[in-house]
């Protein structure tokens with residue numbers, strides 16, 4: 630096999646599954662067996678890097694993580710429905726609720742170590758993210774669902790595992806992994822574009838303000854800015870810390886890649902009806918969705 634020729638200014642990292650990620654300021658490559666031209670491939674991460682190179686390196690780590698699932702065939706994406714939107718909100722609730730305390734814990738550790746810039750960034754993320762879990766509940770309430778009851782009934786196992794992962798990263802003696810974790814979540818949220826927002830909006834009964842959380846956590850909301858802020862912080866780290874953050878970005882993406890299929894719309898809808906804020910007066914959208922599903 631001919632070696633892939635890569636430019637001189639490269640960085641690389643080997644992931645736990647053996648995949649080699651090579652990045653330049655313009656591209657990234659993944660190799661799990663392909664031979665790279667070793668004389669042209671920088672070994673490891675450079676002592677200092679550029680924001681563009683780091684962006685590519687992290688993109689490679691996230692792509693490798695998303696593709697790491699052992700699933701033989703990726704299942705086709707199900708069309709967006711109101712119940713699948715509600716299920717996604719339940720995942721968002723779990724990760725949003727976990728972020729502020731985890732970031733405050735990381736900030737305290739950095740502060741003790743005298744790493745004040747890292748402490749300030751983690752504390753700022755905690756501050757920015759505070760209350761976003763409540764935004765989910767408000768969106769659900771707008772749909773006639775008791776959000777608190779609904780998120781207790783619907784706890785996606787994948788999001789609980791992601792939260793455990795964040796807590797482990799934040800509890801580490803030198804928790805720079807939290808920045809890689811946050812980057813992966815924000816980068817994936819930033820992929821939610823106007824088209825996705827429009828598709829969800831078409832599912833929401835007119836006049837209901839039930840998209841605050843997804844609008845904010847999308848490419849048209851705050852996430853594109855957060856992605857740049859995260860990069861701006863991580864580019865200041867030394868090579869070892871950047872490697873730790875990149876590996877955390879990868880491990881977080883692995884969890885998204887392995888996320889199980891959501892339950893059926895019928896199951897989610899049944900719980901939504903149980904959690905209706907006024908059981909005797911089920912919201913019109915619940916009735917209309919029920920009718921649609923009955924025709925399937």
Ligand SMILES: [Fe+2]
Pocket residue numbers: 725757758761846
């Ligand atoms: Fe948030």
